[in-house]
Structures are given as C-alpha cells and as structure tokens.
Amino acid sequence: MKSKAWTERVMQGVFFIAACTSVLAVALICIFLFANGIPAMKEIGFIRFLTGTQWKPNNNIYGILPMIVGSIYVTAGAVIVGVPIGILTAVFMAMYCPRKLYRPLKAATELLAGIPSVVYGFFGLVVLVPWIRSLGRWLKELGVVRSPGNGNSILTASLLLGMMILPTIIGVTESAIRSVPAQYYEGALALGATRERSIFRVIMPAAKSGVIAGIVLGVGRAIGETMAVIMIAGNQPRMPQSLLKGVRTLTANIVMEMGYAAELHREALIATGVVLFVFILIINFSVALLNRRTERE
Amino acid sequence: MSNQTSFGQKLKTYLRHPGSFVLLLLVLLGAVLTFTVLIFLIAYILLKGIPYIRPSLFSLTYTSENASLMPALINTVIMTLLALIIAVPLGIFAAIFLVEYAKRGNRFIDVIRLTTETLSGIPSIVYGLFGLLFFVNALDWGFSLLAGAFTLAIMILPLIMRTTEEALKSVPDSYREGSFGLGAGKLRTVFRIVLPSAVPGILAGVILAVGRIVGETAALMYTAGTVAKVPSSVMGSGRTLAVHMYDLAGEGLYMDQAYATAVVLLVLVVGINTLSSVIARKLTKA
Numbered sequence: 001m002k003s004k005a006w007t008e009r010v011m012q013g014v015f016f017i018a019a020c021t022s023v024l025a026v027a028l029i030c031i032f033l034f035a036n037g038i039p040a041m042k043e044i045g046f047i048r049f050l051t052g053t054q055w056k057p058n059n060n061i062y063g064i065l066p067m068i069v070g071s072i073y074v075t076a077g078a079v080i081v082g083v084p085i086g087i088l089t090a091v092f093m094a095m096y097c098p099r100k101l102y103r104p105l106k107a108a109t110e111l112l113a114g115i116p117s118v119v120y121g122f123f124g125l126v127v128l129v130p131w132i133r134s135l136g137r138w139l140k141e142l143g144v145v146r147s148p149g150n151g152n153s154i155l156t157a158s159l160l161l162g163m164m165i166l167p168t169i170i171g172v173t174e175s176a177i178r179s180v181p182a183q184y185y186e187g188a189l190a191l192g193a194t195r196e197r198s199i200f201r202v203i204m205p206a207a208k209s210g211v212i213a214g215i216v217l218g219v220g221r222a223i224g225e226t227m228a229v230i231m232i233a234g235n236q237p238r239m240p241q242s243l244l245k246g247v248r249t250l251t252a253n254i255v256m257e258m259g260y261a262a263e264l265h266r267e268a269l270i271a272t273g274v275v276l277f278v279f280i281l282i283i284n285f286s287v288a289l290l291n292r293r294t295e296r297e
Numbered sequence: 298m299s300n301q302t303s304f305g306q307k308l309k310t311y312l313r314h315p316g317s318f319v320l321l322l323l324v325l326l327g328a329v330l331t332f333t334v335l336i337f338l339i340a341y342i343l344l345k346g347i348p349y350i351r352p353s354l355f356s357l358t359y360t361s362e363n364a365s366l367m368p369a370l371i372n373t374v375i376m377t378l379l380a381l382i383i384a385v386p387l388g389i390f391a392a393i394f395l396v397e398y399a400k401r402g403n404r405f406i407d408v409i410r411l412t413t414e415t416l417s418g419i420p421s422i423v424y425g426l427f428g429l430l431f432f433v434n435a436l437d438w439g440f441s442l443l444a445g446a447f448t449l450a451i452m453i454l455p456l457i458m459r460t461t462e463e464a465l466k467s468v469p470d471s472y473r474e475g476s477f478g479l480g481a482g483k484l485r486t487v488f489r490i491v492l493p494s495a496v497p498g499i500l501a502g503v504i505l506a507v508g509r510i511v512g513e514t515a516a517l518m519y520t521a522g523t524v525a526k527v528p529s530s531v532m533g534s535g536r537t538l539a540v541h542m543y544d545l546a547g548e549g550l551y552m553d554q555a556y557a558t559a560v561v562l563l564v565l566v567v568g569i570n571t572l573s574s575v576i577a578r579k580l581t582k583a
C-alpha cells in the first residue's frame with residue numbers, strides 16, 4: 001500500500017510540472033525577447049526607435065514608425081474587408097443556413113482556417129498581385145492616381161488578410177449569435193418584426209461583446225501574420241503613401257532582415273519583435289476582458 | 298411545421314419591408330462571397346498545380362535542376378514526430394492536472410489558464426524569434442530540426458492542452474465514481490478509465506496540431522533553417538515543406554514546382570483537418 005501512495009504522489013508532481021510548462025514558456029519568451037530587445041531600444045533611444053520614420057540599417061538609423069503604421073494600415077484594411085463579410089456569413093450560418101447545407105459549409109469555414117499562410121501568400125502572389133497591378137494601370141489611365149504601383153501594395157495585403165481573418169470572425173460571431181437566448185428572437189418575431197429586423201436589431205446587440213471579441217481576435221491574427229504578407233506587400237521600409245504602394249509590416253521587417261543582420265541591427269530587429277509582442281499582449285488582454293464580460297452577462 | 302409560410306407570403310412581407318429585403322440580400326451576398334473565395338482559391342491552386350506534379354518532384358535529392366520536394370517532405374514528417382513527442386505528453390499531463398487534480402478556485406490555475414491563452418495568441422514569428430534566441434543561440438543548438446521541433450512544441454502546447462481538457466471534461470463523473478467505488482486509486486482511475494474514454498477527443502486535437510505543424514513557416518525559418526536536404530541527425534538544419542514552398546515562390550525560378558508544392562501542401566493540410574473533424578464527429582455521435 002505504501003508504494004502505491006508513493007507513485008500517486010510522484011505522478012501528481014509530474015502532472016503539476018507539466019501544467020507549469022506553459023507558465024515557464026511564457027516567462028522564457030518574455031525574458032528572452034525583452035532582455036535582447038530592450039537594450040537596443042535604449043541604445044537607439046525609445047522615442048527615436050518608435051517614432052523615427054527612417055529605417056536605414058547601413059547608416060545605423062533605426063526608426064520603426066513606417067512598420068508600425070504599415071501594420072496598422074494592413075490590419076485596418078483587413079478589418080474593413082473581412083469583418084462585414086465575416087459577420088454576414090456568420091448570420092447566414094446561424095440563422096439562415098438550410099440544415100442539409102450546414103455541415104459542409106461549416107467544414108468549409110474550418111478549412112479556410114486550416115489553409116497554411118504560405119499557400120494564402122502564394123495565392124495572393126499569383127492571383128491578387130496581377131489583379132491589383134492591372135487595377136492600378138487602369139486607374140492611372142483614368143487619371144485617378146499618379147503612379148499605378150506594381151501590385152504589391154497595402155490594398156493587396158488588406159484583401160488577402162481580410163480573407164485570412166474570415167474564419168476567426170465567422171466562428172466567434174456564430175457562437176455569439178447562438179448563445180443569445182431563443183426567446184429574444186421569438187419575442188421580436190411575435191411583436192411583428194421581420195426576420196431580418198429581429199436579427200439585426202435584437203440578436204446582434206445582444207451578441208455584441210462576443211462579436212467584438214471575434215473582431216479583436218481577427219485583428220490579432222492580421223497583425224501577427226507574416227508569411228502571407230511578406231509575399232505580397234512589397235516590403236519597402238518607408239512611410240506608406242497610397243493604397244497601391246508597397247508597405248512593410250513589423251512582422252515582415254523581422255523576417256526580411258534577420259537572415260543577415262548582426263550586432264545593433266539584429267537587436268533592433270528583436271526590438272521590433274518586442275513591439276509586436278506588446279501589441280499582441282494588449283490584444284490578448286482585451287479579448288480576455290471581453291470574454292469575462294460576456295460570461296458575467 | 299405549422300408556421301411554414303409560402304413563398305408568395307414571404308415575398309409580400311419583403312415588399313412591405315424593403316429594408317429587411319436589402320439585409321437579406323446582404324447576408325446572402327456575404328455568405329456567397331465567403332464560399333466563392335474559398336472554392337476559387339482551392340480550385341485555382343489545384344487546377345494550376347496538378348499538371349506540374351511529376352515523378353521527378355519526388356526524387357530523393359534536391360538539385361538546382363530539379364527542385365524536388367521529397368527532402369522537405371521527409372523533414373516535415375521528422376519535424377512533426379519530434380514536436381509531437383515533446384508536446385503531446387506535456388499537454389496531456391497538464392490537462393490531467395487541470396481537470397483531475399486541481400482544486401476549484403485555486404489562484405495558480407488561473408495563472409496557468411491565462412498563460413495558456415496568451416501562448417495561443419502569440420503569432421508564429423514571435424515563436425520563431427524566441428526559438429532563435431533560446432534554442433539556437435542560448436542553448437547553442439544552431440539551426441537544427443531539434444530547435445525547430447521544440448519551438449513548434451511550445452506553439453502547439455495550448456492547442457493540445459485545450460482539446461485534451463475538453464475531452465477529459467466530457468468523460469462522465471459516474472465513470473470515475475465507479476472506478477473509485479471498485480477500489481481503484483486516483484492514478485489508476487485516470488490512466489485506466491478516464492484517459493481511454495477521452496482518446497478520440499485527444500486524437501482530434503493532436504491531428505489538428507499536426508495540421509498546424511505542416512503549415513508552419515515563420516516559426517521555422519530561423520530555428521530549423523532552410524537547407525533543402527534531409528540532415529544526418531536532428532541537430533542538422535533542414536526545411537519543411539511549407540518553408541520549401543516559401544523559398545520556391547520567393548526565388549521565382551521554380552514557379553512550376555511552387556504550384557505543384559502548393560497542391561501537395563494544400564492536400565496534406567486539408568486531409569489532416571478533415572481526418573480530425575471526422576474523428577471529432579465520431580466522438581459526438583458516440
């Protein structure tokens with residue numbers, strides 16, 4: 001009997017240690033990123049690093065404002081493209097979808113989430129980039145824009161990222177809609193509201209915080225996306241000028257130059273990662289807060 | 298269904314409420330757009346790529362004349378196995394602790410939950426950066442399959458923990474009580490009764506994790522490196538299929554092979570995800 005109690009104890013300890021791995025991993029990630037990134041920020045100067053508009057590693061000038069603005073632009077673009085379509089699709093899935101169609105369509109949205117980002121990027125490269133290039137030429141002929149751009153642009157990245165955040169938005173919004181009590185909908189119908197009015201005036205407001213959590217999650221995905229963006233955004237480290245011009249995001253900055261960077265340049269790239277990481281932490285924190293609010297309601 | 302309305306009645310309602318009709322059209326448009334985009338993407342890659350799939354693409358060595366994907370495919374298999382060996386036991390044990398052992402309301406459990414959620418939100422490039430700083434540099438493993446596998450293991454840990462937790466929670470308490478009632482200890486109950494009943498759920502999660510590993514690029518470029526060969530040991534550098542695909546598309550010299558590789562990658566990932574959802578569905582039926 002005694003040896004049995006002993007194994008119980010040991011295994012409980014093993015389980016406990018395993019459970020601590022995630023805490024350890026987060027701690028290590030924070031320590032290693034910050035310890036390698038913060039000194040570079042200090043050396044360059046926090047303000048100059050964050051607000052400098054020039055990124056010229058060869059001249060020892062490291063300002064990542066163009067990349068911060070670039071990340072914000074493509075993320076905003078992705079939200080503009082992806083959120084309306086995602087929410088409408090979620091409404092369809094939750095309220096309109098014929099029962100027979102539901103399973104294949106649900107599988108399709110899961111598939112959309114499963115496609116690797118390089119495949120998305122490749123699709124963007126061979127399909128979207130040529131489209132946007134001809135769109136640019138056409139707009140130039142019409143005299144709307146001065147330079148047509150070469151197709152690698154903010155617009156291209158926004159469209160592709162919009163596609164990529166669709167499954168996140170659809171999944172979270174659909175479950176938020178489904179968690180609204182059926183009486184709300186039935187009550188609205190009974191009062192004579194049309195189906196659409198009941199959905200958009202009664203159900204959607206009730207599902208609001210879930211929908212917002214979905215959007216914020218989508219923002220997190222868009223801002224952290226790397227490979228797809230790098231293949232189609234042009235990656236010029238300068239302040240973005242127009243929708244049809246190239247842009248470099250924080251993520252792209254790291255991947256583009258990490259291969260050959262050394263010394264301060266390398267540390268500046270890690271510091272770029274720190275900035276990205278802080279953005280992500282803020283986003284995660286807001287999602288956790290939103291979810292807590294939903295639970296309380 | 299007694300409250301079924303006829304098509305004519307519906308049309309009349311919508312004519313009286315044009316705003317609602319517009320909303321209906323928007324909803325349908327949104328859904329059609331989403332699924333058209335998906336079908337277009339898959340059809341485009343398949344139609345363009347399948348003609349380029351040739352036997353030479355699967356030759357065992359990569360040369361500059363023949364951008365074979367076989368070494369990358371073998372690396373992907375090795376990488377997946379390594380990452381699973383590290384992450385699956387850890388994830389399952391952690392979930393066992395959270396579900397079977399932890400006391401409700403323990404502050405430390407909240408910390409574990411919070412960090413797991415944080416891990417699942419971190420983008421893969423940040424994992425890649427961490428892997429480079431920690432495994433490649435600090436532990437001095439260099440660019441290696443092992444460094445890549447450990448990086449990926451941390452990345453899929455939250456996924457495995459969450460799915461296992463859900464699978465364990467869905468095992469009815471009566472199973473545990475029955476086992477205790479027959480005189481089995483806690484450990485025996487967990488391993489002999491609870492875990493076997495949770496296997497399909499755990500398996501679905503593990504397969505989902507395989508899908509993520511196969512599709513991952515950003516976390517591997519600076520941990521496992523981009524050498525287009527099968528290394529002689531796990532301490533050697535080698536690229537997986539997704540990294541291979543990125544390099545082909547980026548170089549622009551091997552576009553035909555890039556199309557073909559995209560097909561292989563897409564089919565692999567789609568197959569893996571389908572397998573996972575089939576298993577998960579079996580579970581809900583049973």
